[in-house]
Amino acid sequence: MEIKYHAGPHIRSTRSTKIIMLELTAALLIVWLFSLFRYLGMGGAYARQIILIPIVSVGVCVLTEVLFALFYKKNVAKHLKGSFPWITGLILALTVPINTSLYALAVSAFIAIFFGKLVFGGFGDNIFNPAAIGRVTILTGFASSRLLDVVASPTPTTTIADSGWLLNQSGLQAFLSQFGGIKNMLLGNYFGAIGETNTLLIIILGIILSYNEILDWAVPAFYMGLIFAGTTIVGLIKGAGFEYGLFNVLTGGVAFGAVFMLTDPVTNPNTRAGRIVFTCFAAFFTVLIRYKASLPEGVCYSILLANILTPTIEKYFDGKTIDRMHKDTITVTLIILLSLFGIILIGLSLDVNDYPAVMALFKNIAGGIGL
Amino acid sequence: MSLLFGPMHQHIDGHKEVTAHNEIIHLDVPEIIGVALSHGNIEANILVKEGDHVKIGTKLAERDDGFYVPIFSPVSGTVKSIEKRPSTSLKPVMHAIIENDFREDTVELKTISEEASKEEIVEFIKQMGIIGCGGAGFPTYYKYQTDKCEHLLINAVECEPYITADARMIEEKSYYFKTGVRMLLKASGARDCIICIKEEKKDLIELIDLMFEGDKRVSVLKLKDLYPMGWERVMVYEALNAQYERFPIEIGAIITSATTAIYVGRATITGLPINEKIITVSGDAVKSPHNVLARVGTPFRNLIEACGGYTSDEVIVLSGGPMMGTSLRSDEVTTRPAVNAITVLTYMVYEEYPCIRCGACANNCPSGLRPVNIIQALKAKDFDRLQRLKVTDCVECGLCAYNCPSKIPVTENMRRAKRLLNARKQS
Structure with missing residues (x-):
């Protein structure tokens, strides 16, 4: 038995940043699930897009953070655990139309994480909402980069x-x-x-x-x-x-x-x-x-x-x-x-x-x- | 305006049921007693020397530097040595190590009549060395040297989790409590006395109501189960709907803890100083949490062993509750009059995340401070901003760190900021 020193207070609430981020992830996935059912029913290119959009967006966001961590010789797993890049990826995926080209999405996801978050010092230090940066990149930079086989009527x-x-x-x-x-x-x-x-x-x-x-x-x-x-x-x-x-x-x-x-x-x-x-x-x-x-x-x-x-x-x-x-x-x-x-x-x-x-x-x- | 500024308090799971109703363990007085010859961290003039024979009530030391605090022997026996030892205030202080002769001899005890005048009662409290038993240990007589008091508030809130000693003391020593409150009412010169207590302690409220039946001056105020409801400022605000700058007497209020009132009553009737106390021994790493009646000067280890000992391999031992208690490095430390609880918790390392600037620390701060901004200023060494953010108003209640979702040691940063600012002021 060992008596340790601990700086007060000595108890903590159960609310944690990890739980906050996990609940947020769950909520975003529920929103995506609703769209998944809707677009799966439309079949073909719609079904493909609704599955690929979040995968590409989250994939690029996570990959960008991994490369950043490797470049600065940080522990990759630890960096990802305290950085939550998939949240940005999911939000970005959910703010684009179904006919967005995956190429435009990938570039925007990179810009969202790298210029929206990492250059400011990473999670907790960013000034702008990273997903909004990504969304605006698509809106202004890739306005015409639309898939031709996926027709979306005007919103x-x-x-x-x-x-x-x-x-x-x-x-x-x-x-x-x-x-x-x-x-x-x-x-x-x-x-x-x-x-x-x-x-x-x-x-x-x-x-x-x-x-x-x-x-x-x-x-x-x-x-x-x-x-x-x-x-x-x-x-x-x-x-x-x-x-x-x-x-x-x-x-x-x-x-x-x-x-x-x-x-x-x-x-x-x-x-x-x-x-x-x-x-x-x-x-x-x-x-x-x-x-x-x-x-x-x-x-x-x-x-x-x-x-x-x-x-x-x-x-x-x-x-x-x-x-x-x-x-x-x-x-x-x-x-x-x-x-x-x-x-x-x-x-x-x-x-x-x-x-x-x-x-x-x-x-x-x-x-x-x-x- | 909680819509704009947050609730400024928080409900915390009290864990009080574990010790609220089981029996009180009467701990045997140990053979060797260690009495801290200081008031908090302030050294007192030592009046005894090695080899002296002392009785219960023999004055061992006194602090006399504007505040007068005598320290009495809790047992009869022989002073074996005077030496520096670790104490509950972390800093090693001089202790009188007394070998108990188990004769329980007392000095000639002086009691006081309930008919005594205000000045006589205040002087009596001073000479009996009664200090605040809620944890801070402020000399009680000092607050009563005034004729501006209108309201006497008795603090029986006990907002720290795990602690039930105040409630158990009132139940066990209700006669002393009744006498103490009446004496303090006279000493304060107040018109009325408000006993503040958490609303869910129904049995105790009933008992107190019964105790003061027919006395129109005394009333009970039921408060919500929130932390830090027992902090003077919050309690005064709830009871009198008023705020003050530095001391509650500015708005005509004196606050004394329920246990202090009990010791005033005990001294009035028996003439005994604070030589024993009910101490809550609780926490998740002690086998069988209980309230323990122990002689002042008993090592913490004896109390913890009386409660079945430790249940974890790595523990933290606290003098006080889990929010504001002091983490001790050894359980050899002995109890003092101001100690009301020993909390033993399993040692935990919290995984820290970056600050997400959610403001939970600021929303719940009872002082209305913004720890999130204070930490920014601390990191930037921006002393002007620290001053503007009034970091020195922090009472270290611990709610900021308790609420931080990123598990940042916010309260520790607040302490650092205060130290830094104070050091700069002095230089």
């Missing part, structure tokens, strides 16, 4: 972006019916990034993960809440109907980004007050990019933009919590109201379109230039 976001984002009530109904209505969109039976479509499943997983203290519920709640509240008000004022706000939350990976990417503790502020402010910026940027920029989906960009603000937000909230309570409560409330106001203002500046008329216009243009 709701690209379609409505072509229509100027704001439709009148009958136009919105006609538009939604094309994707099987709001209910079908909630269940995810439409084309989009392979893991982003089933909003209901993602929200349920988000609630379970929050309950298990794997992620901070405030981040997805405020993000989705702000986008929903802001766009619903826009929809009501502009006469697009009540479902307009719901549509904005259901499409374009808002739920997936909110639950699996925005919540990454490494890249968001480390206090609840800071995280809420961070989330407000992300929600504002998402709507801004959607409505005003040339890109149809703003989630990934908004996450990266908010990531840039993390050190600034942390610097602002630096100090002792008890001393700051009063000031911080005012700041956070103000920022929430300002971002909501901003979202509404951007929405109000949009022109209302009539969906069938817009589509007819497109057909005429397409016909005119011989498409």
